Amino acid sequence: MERKGKKKVSTDGFAWQEYDTGEFKETFPHLHREIEGEGVPMDGYVNDQEKAENELYDFSGYNPTVIDFLRRCETDDEALEIVNWMEDHGRITSDMARDLRITLTKKGVRAFGPKKEWGWYEEHGRG
Numbered sequence: 001m002e003r004k005g006k007k008k009v010s011t012d013g014f015a016w017q018e019y020d021t022g023e024f025k026e027t028f029p030h031l032h033r034e035i036e037g038e039g040v041p042m043d044g045y046v047n048d049q050e051k052a053e054n055e056l057y058d059f060s061g062y063n064p065t066v067i068d069f070l071r072r073c074e075t076d077d078e079a080l081e082i083v084n085w086m087e088d089h090g091r092i093t094s095d096m097a098r099d100l101r102i103t104l105t106k107k108g109v110r111a112f113g114p115k116k117e118w119g120w121y122e123e124h125g126r127g
Helices: 021-027 029-038 049-054 066-070 076-088 094-107 120-124
Strands: none
Touching: 021 029, 066 076, 066 094, 076 094
16 A cells, blocks of 8 residues: 655654544554444453452463563663663564653653562462
8 A cells, every 4th residue: 555645753752653544444444443433342351450460360481571571670760771671682672662761751660560579470370
């Protein structure tokens, strides 16, 4: 599909793309239907953070994500060090690192979720 006009540039530093309605409907028909009101059943969605934190999960074979590491941090400086290390070692992309830094700067480390204390996986895991 060929784009009409110039590509939009983000002014807030976050990655985003602007579409006209027809182009969006053609490119993402299922998402367009969801947005227009048909929706998707939310059977597996948990809106209560405390309930989600207290459910037991199977962590066998689980590899922590950058968010898991950020949730272990006490301070924004510690979180920034994690983001920089993950980017420098190719564990996350530069775009992801940039977005994480923006979130960290604007909202702080707790924007990534409540702090995971020592023993969190044992407490929340099955088995």
